[in-house]
Amino acid sequence: MRAIVTGHSKGLGAALAGELLVRGARVLGVSRSAADPVAGLEQVAADLADPQAVAGLAAPGSVLWRFLAQADAGPLLLINNAGVVDPVGPLGTLAPEAVARAVALNVTAPLLLSDAFAAATEGAADRRILHISSGAARKPYAGWSVYGATKAALDHHARAVAADARPGLRIASVAPGVVDTDMQAALRALPDGVFVHRQRFVGLKERGELLSPAQSAARLVGHLLSPDFGSAVTADVRELE
Numbered sequence: 001m002r003a004i005v006t007g008h009s010k011g012l013g014a015a016l017a018g019e020l021l022v023r024g025a026r027v028l029g030v031s032r033s034a035a036d037p038v039a040g041l042e043q044v045a046a047d048l049a050d051p052q053a054v055a056g057l058a059a060p061g062s063v064l065w066r067f068l069a070q071a072d073a074g075p076l077l078l079i080n081n082a083g084v085v086d087p088v089g090p091l092g093t094l095a096p097e098a099v100a101r102a103v104a105l106n107v108t109a110p111l112l113l114s115d116a117f118a119a120a121t122e123g124a125a126d127r128r129i130l131h132i133s134s135g136a137a138r139k140p141y142a143g144w145s146v147y148g149a150t151k152a153a154l155d156h157h158a159r160a161v162a163a164d165a166r167p168g169l170r171i172a173s174v175a176p177g178v179v180d181t182d183m184q185a186a187l188r189a190l191p192d193g194v195f196v197h198r199q200r201f202v203g204l205k206e207r208g209e210l211l212s213p214a215q216s217a218a219r220l221v222g223h224l225l226s227p228d229f230g231s232a233v234t235a236d237v238r239e240l241e
Contacts, residue, residue: 130171
């Protein structure tokens with residue numbers, strides 16, 4: 001079993017990589033920063049907000065293609081986890097550079113890597129793509145127009161790819177629940193005037209209602225490896241058994 005995980009060096013990505021390693025997978029982590037070395041983990045440094053860097057990763061002969069070409073039993077997996085919540089705020093107050101970076105990291109990178117993954121695994125009997133989505137993809141939140149739109153793009157990408165019905169390929173876009181990560185801490189630190197839902201997340205933290213990265217990762221990977229993966233193209237980890 002081989003798995004590619006983007007944004008693997010911290011937060012939910014690190015937990016996803018760790019869960020896969022525990023389950024016996026070889027993992028290729030792709031991130032700007034490296035995680036601590038561990039058996040079974042290969043790493044490549046890349047800024048996934050740079051479309052040229054992602055295009056290099058997606059090109060035939062790249063480390064991604066070589067990693068997938070090595071023979072292993074079990075499924076071939078891609079988890080598009082890397083993402084950014086910024087910029088946060090009402091329309092008309094957002095920095096253009098931040099909007100462009102969010103679209104590049106949250107949308108362009110997953111779409112390019114998914115296409116490369118499908119091409120590199122052509123002919124494999126069991127290949128699976130998991131987009132890490134968000135509840136914000138399915139419910140509008142004031143201040144999250146860019147984040148919600150980028151995550152909704154992943155949901156619709158998964159629907160269209162599923163409609164392609166490529167042989168051996170399954171895909172799903174799954175919201176991970178509200179996870180206690182650096183992103184959550186950053187949201188709690190915003191002024192109420194910038195993010196009107198700040199107090200909701202403060203309350204979730206204070207009441208101990210946030211999922212730990214390990215809890216969310218265990219559910220996500222369990223679903224990814226289950227026989228039912230892909231039967232629901234969009235889902236929420238809180239609804240999964």
